[in-house]
Amino acid sequence: MISSQSERYLLTREITDAAVGRGSFLVDGVDGSLHEVHATADVENGEWIEEYLERVRGIERDDxxxxxxxxxxxxxxxxxxxxxxxxxxxxxxxxxxx
Structure with missing residues (x-):
């Protein structure tokens, strides 16, 4: 998982300098492709993984x-x-x- 932020925010840590509205990026370990993870996704708990596997990999969710x-x-x-x-x-x- 890769996150991005503005250089200015990293230097100042001022919230007004922060880049907002972008989520993290996922580098697929299988083929190296890069995918944006929605900003509202719960990255820490991994709830976005099933959606990624279904949408990108074509693996159906367990029903x-x-x-x-x-x-x-x-x-x-x-x-x-x-x-x-x-x-x-x-x-x-x-x-x-x-």
Whole structure:
């Protein structure tokens, strides 16, 4: 993770000299590409990592509901899977849930 700041702020530490509105930058360890991390991202807790992996790397986020439904379908419990979908999304019609 790389952060940037104005040279003047680094010299004076006066908030009026600070560059604002920019986040940190991430250098991708796989291909060396540079990506801006949004200024509002919680860099310390790493909550932005999943978004980065999905947006840049194309890795889907883990969806516990989807995994549970897939598990029910794989174990031939299709009716239970359909009930779970309908419970989780009550606005869906039976045909849409299926």
């Amino acid at each position: 516990p509901l989807r995994s549970r439904i897939a598990g029910l379908i794989d174990s031939d419990q299709r009716l239970e899977a359909l009930r779970l979908v309908r419970t989780s999304a009550p606005d869906l019609a039976a045909r849409e849930a299926k």
